[in-house]
Amino acid sequence: MVYIIAFIVIGLAGYLILRRKNRPEVSIQPQQYKALLETNVAYYRKLDATGKVRFEKLVDTFLNGINIEGVGTEVSDTDRVLIASSAVVPIFGFPNWKYKNLTNVILYPDTFDQEFQFEGENRSILGMVGSGYMNGQMLLSRAALTKGFSANAGMENTAIHEFVHLLDKSDGATDGIPENLMAHEYAAPWLHMMHVEMHRIAEGKSDINPYALTNEAEFLAVASEYFFEKPDQLQHKHPEIYAQLSLIFGQNPVS
Numbered sequence: 001m002v003y004i005i006a007f008i009v010i011g012l013a014g015y016l017i018l019r020r021k022n023r024p025e026v027s028i029q030p031q032q033y034k035a036l037l038e039t040n041v042a043y044y045r046k047l048d049a050t051g052k053v054r055f056e057k058l059v060d061t062f063l064n065g066i067n068i069e070g071v072g073t074e075v076s077d078t079d080r081v082l083i084a085s086s087a088v089v090p091i092f093g094f095p096n097w098k099y100k101n102l103t104n105v106i107l108y109p110d111t112f113d114q115e116f117q118f119e120g121e122n123r124s125i126l127g128m129v130g131s132g133y134m135n136g137q138m139l140l141s142r143a144a145l146t147k148g149f150s151a152n153a154g155m156e157n158t159a160i161h162e163f164v165h166l167l168d169k170s171d172g173a174t175d176g177i178p179e180n181l182m183a184h185e186y187a188a189p190w191l192h193m194m195h196v197e198m199h200r201i202a203e204g205k206s207d208i209n210p211y212a213l214t215n216e217a218e219f220l221a222v223a224s225e226y227f228f229e230k231p232d233q234l235q236h237k238h239p240e241i242y243a244q245l246s247l248i249f250g251q252n253p254v255s
């Protein structure tokens with residue numbers, strides 16, 4: 001979805017600014033995080049007591065540093081906690097990680113199109129990371145956000161997908177090789193592994209979402225959704241990819 005950005009023009013940005021005017025910030029209290037995380041975030045439920053406290057603190061840090069706004073919708077406390085959780089899950093192996101390339105998350109009620117219209121035809125986009133004029137902005141569909149954390153999410157989680165793009169982008173290139181998270185010597189083998197699996201997907205021999213064929217950046221984001229949503233299945237069906245993602249994210253969600 002990174003290529004969508006080319007379509008951004010000043011008029012559309014003006015539209016966004018108009019729609020975003022002065023929505024009051026809902027201040028959610030840290031003691032509320034725990035209940036919302038327990039109810040909505042399976043990843044959090046699986047953590048031990050120490051891990052839960054660390055997760056809550058990272059959620060708190062995220063919500064205090066990033067502005068979350070709704071376009072055509074009110075942002076609920078649950079939305080805030082789900083967005084923060086999507087940011088925390090991929091960096092949970094890196095306690096000191098800060099999303100330096102993000103200032104705003106803009107929540108749409110449902111899918112939106114390339115001109116950020118959330119009504120009308122061609123509303124196919126579930127999330128995107130802005131660049132150029134939109135640098136520092138992430139756009140998300142609430143429907144996709146909510147579905148990603150529901151019991152029937154399968155191997156998909158749109159918000160985690162977008163935060164993985166941000167991690168990938170943090171080294172200056174959204175190219176499927178998150179150089180800030182992986183040692184240099186792993187880059188070439190990972191690239192090879194991605195290309196091998198992309199061939200398998202193209203031949204209908206893989207259960208990885210074919211959207212991963214778009215390019216290496218999308219492969220990383222799609223495989224990462226799988227890694228965090230269905231780690232046991234990924235490890236069973238794609239042990240090499242699981243092992244590589246485990247290295248990249250500094251996590252072993254199966255154990």
Ligand SMILES: [Zn+2]
Pocket residue numbers: 001002161165217218221
């Ligand atoms: Zn993507």
